[in-house]
Every structure is written in C-alpha cells, then in structure tokens.
Amino acid sequence: MTHDRTAGQGSLQAAQLEHAVSETLHEARRKVEAAAHQVERGVEEAVGNARARMEQAAGCVEVAFDDTVTRTRSLWRRAWVAVVNWFDTSASVPIEGPAADRITWLRVLPFIGLHLACIGVVWVGVSAFAVGVALALYLLRMFAITAFYHRYFSHRAFQTSRLLQFVFGLIGASSVQRGPLWWAAHHRHHHRHADQPADLHSPVQHGFWKSHMGWFMTPRAFGTDFKVIPDLEKFPELRFLDRFDILLPVALAAGLFALGNVLERYAPSLGTSGPQLLIWGFFVSTIVLFHATVTINSLAHVWGKRRYATRDDSRNNLFLALITLGEGWHNNHHHYPASVRQGFYWWEIDITWYVLKAMSWLGLVWDLKPVPARIRDARTRQRAS
Numbered sequence: 001m002t003h004d005r006t007a008g009q010g011s012l013q014a015a016q017l018e019h020a021v022s023e024t025l026h027e028a029r030r031k032v033e034a035a036a037h038q039v040e041r042g043v044e045e046a047v048g049n050a051r052a053r054m055e056q057a058a059g060c061v062e063v064a065f066d067d068t069v070t071r072t073r074s075l076w077r078r079a080w081v082a083v084v085n086w087f088d089t090s091a092s093v094p095i096e097g098p099a100a101d102r103i104t105w106l107r108v109l110p111f112i113g114l115h116l117a118c119i120g121v122v123w124v125g126v127s128a129f130a131v132g133v134a135l136a137l138y139l140l141r142m143f144a145i146t147a148f149y150h151r152y153f154s155h156r157a158f159q160t161s162r163l164l165q166f167v168f169g170l171i172g173a174s175s176v177q178r179g180p181l182w183w184a185a186h187h188r189h190h191h192r193h194a195d196q197p198a199d200l201h202s203p204v205q206h207g208f209w210k211s212h213m214g215w216f217m218t219p220r221a222f223g224t225d226f227k228v229i230p231d232l233e234k235f236p237e238l239r240f241l242d243r244f245d246i247l248l249p250v251a252l253a254a255g256l257f258a259l260g261n262v263l264e265r266y267a268p269s270l271g272t273s274g275p276q277l278l279i280w281g282f283f284v285s286t287i288v289l290f291h292a293t294v295t296i297n298s299l300a301h302v303w304g305k306r307r308y309a310t311r312d313d314s315r316n317n318l319f320l321a322l323i324t325l326g327e328g329w330h331n332n333h334h335h336y337p338a339s340v341r342q343g344f345y346w347w348e349i350d351i352t353w354y355v356l357k358a359m360s361w362l363g364l365v366w367d368l369k370p371v372p373a374r375i376r377d378a379r380t381r382q383r384a385s
Contacts, residue, residue, distance in 0.1 A: 089178075101219075118279070124278075128271075133277060138288060142293070143351075145172055153169075158340045160364065161364075179242030181232050186221065191337055201216075201298070203298050257275070296327050300330035310331060326351050327352070329342040336375050
C-alpha cells in the first residue's frame with residue numbers, strides 16, 4: 001500500500017514537471033517568436049529608412065548633376081558670347097543680380113593684351129618718328145573723343161554734317177573706347193545719375209579703380225541703351241560702327257604696321273619699322289589715350305576745385321584739362337552740360353573749343369552753343385549778394 005502511494009506521488013510529480021517544462025518551453029517559444037517579429041520589423045524599418053535615404057540622396061545627386069550641367073552650359077554659352085563680343089557687340093546674354101557687376105575676364109582679354117603689348121618697346125626700340133606718330137594719333141583721337149564723342153554725340157553742343165559726324169565717329173572708334181552710340185548712351189546716363197548709386201563710374205560711389213576702368217568690364221555696362229539716344233540711333237552707319245567697333249582699331253594697327261615696313265625699306269633714315277610703328281603708334285598711344293580720357297571719371301570728381309555747387313562732386317582741374325584738351329573743367333561742364341565750351345573763362349585752357357571754333361570759321365561745324373553769361377556768372381552774383 002505504501003509502495004503504491006509512493007509510486008502515485010512520483011507519477012504526479014513527473015506529470016507536473018512535464019507540464020511545467022511544457023509551459024516553460026511554450027513561453028520561451030512565444031518570447032522567441034515575439035523577439036523574432038520585433039527584429040523582423042526593425043530590419044524592415046531599417047531597410048525602408050535606408051531605401052528612402054538612398055532615394056533622397058539619389059534625387060539630390062540628380063538635381064546637383066542637372067544643375068551642374070545647366071551651369072556648365074550657361075558658362076560655355078556666356079564664354080562663347082564673350083568671344084563673339086570681341087567682334088560683334090550686338091551679341092549678349094541678359095545677366096542680372098550680383099553677376100552683372102562682376103568683371104567678365106574673358107571678354108576683356110583684348111584690353112589686357114593692349115597693355116601687355118606696350119612692353120614690346122623693349123624689343124622694337126624707339127625713334128623720333130615713332131614717338132611723333134604716337135603723339136599725333138593721341139592728339140587726333142583725343143580730339144575725336146572730346147569734341148565729337150562727348151560734346152557732339154553726347155550733348156549735341158554743336159551741329160555738323162552727316163559726313164563729318166561719321167568721319168569723326170570712325171576716328172573715335174579707333175581709340176578702342178567702343179562706338180559712338182555706346183559712349184553717348186553711357187555718358188547721358190552718367191549725367192542723369194551723377195555720383196549717385198546708379199552712376200556706374202562714380203569714384204564717390206564705387207572707388208577709384210572701378211570708376212577708372214572696372215565699370216566697363218562688367219556685363220551691366222556692356223550693352224548700349226538705345227532708348228536714350230533716339231537722335232543717334234536713326235543713322236545706320238553709326239549703328240554699324242557701334243556694332244563692329246573693333247574694325248577701326250584693327251585697321252589702324254594694320255595700317256601702322258604696313259607703313260612702318262614701307263618706311264623701313266624706302267626711308268631708312270627715319271629709323272623706324274613695322275613692329276616699332278605698331279607698338280608706339282598704336283599700342284602705346286592708345287593706352288595713354290585711354291587712361292588720360294578716363295581720368296575724367298576717376299579723378300575729376302575727387303581732385304580739383306568746385307566753382308559751382310552742382311548736385312554731384314565734379315571738380316575743375318587744370319592738369320586734367322591739359323591732357324584731355326579741355327575736359328578737365330568738369331565742374332563747369334556739370335554746371336551747364338549744353339555748352340560747347342568747357343573752359344568758361346579765357347584763362348581756362350580748352351583746346352577742343354579752340355579747334356571747334358576754327359572749324360566753324362571753315363563751315364565744318366556750326367551752331368556752337370555758348371554758356372549764357374547769367375549761368376556762367378551765377379556763382380559770382382550769388383557771392384556778391
């Protein structure tokens with residue numbers, strides 16, 4: 001009896017143990033399955049996140065690639081237009097924002113080349129004839145700039161024939177200061193906004209270097225605003241000259257080179273040659289002419305005396321008047337821009353005025369507009385009162 005009871009208890013304990021083990025295994029299996037599901041969900045989420053990030057990164061790369069392609073195409077297009085502009089100024093790419101005021105170095109390479117070519121004097125030497133030609137071309141072209149580009153085309157301060165306006169347009173274009181329409185349009189803009197933020201070559205607003213030459217190297221300054229020069233745009237010969245303004249400098253350079261070669265052969269006593277006459281007569285003369293001209297932008301608004309209280313900072317400067325044939329009386333000019341004479345008084349040397357007056361005696365120019373005495377003496381009367 002005791003044996004049977006003991007055996008029954010052992011069976012019961014075994015069954016209980018088996019049940020406990022079964023439950024433990026079931027619980028363990030459930031937990032393992034739950035953990036496996038969590039790991040699976042975690043892996044799926046990680047894979048999904050990774051896929052989304054990869055797709056996002058791929059999208060960014062695609063956008064960046066498209067943007068790079070677009071910018072590259074735009075850069076090449078602008079570079080091509082810059083090169084075309086060397087020969088045809090009508091080609092242009094509209095540029096706005098900060099880029100419009102950045103220097104386009106590719107387009108101004110010829111301008112840089114003009115300066116570098118002057119170093120050639122070291123190899124070609126010098127002669128009195130070459131220096132004389134350089135000086136003569138400086139004076140002739142400076143007169144074309146001051147009398148015609150400035151006082152005639154920009155301000156219409158006198159009248160002349162269509163033929164003579166074209167002839168001096170040709171001479172002015174040989175100065176490598178662009179065409180007469182571009183020059184006049186920008187100068188009229190200057191007078192409307194003198195020494196204000198919109199004045200592209202104001203030293204007061206933009207400093208010396210930009211007012212001296214940096215301004216015209218930018219896309220903003222390259223185009224010609226035909227709306228402000230309707231009186232000049234009507235002449236097709238002037239539009240042609242303005243569009244292909246490189247023709248005259250190239251023709252002048254080639255002519256000087258050919259003349260120098262001829263003189264070297266047939267007049268060796270002059271001591272000149274093709275390369276020498278090219279370097280001195282064209283490159284040196286042109287660079288000196290350019291820098292003398294633009295001192296009116298960069299220096300005549302900061303250096304000199306102010307006779308009149310104009311709304312800008314223009315000054316009168318004798319030295320600048322001498323090197324520019326009269327343009328240095330800049331305060332006078334801003335006081336009354338319509339006058340053909342910028343040296344208002346007899347002691348103010350204005351060589352351009354003297355030559356124009358002599359040309360009027362020959363009937364080449366006429367209707368020279370004077371400065372009215374009441375305007376000229378306005379400051380004197382104000383001081384006296």
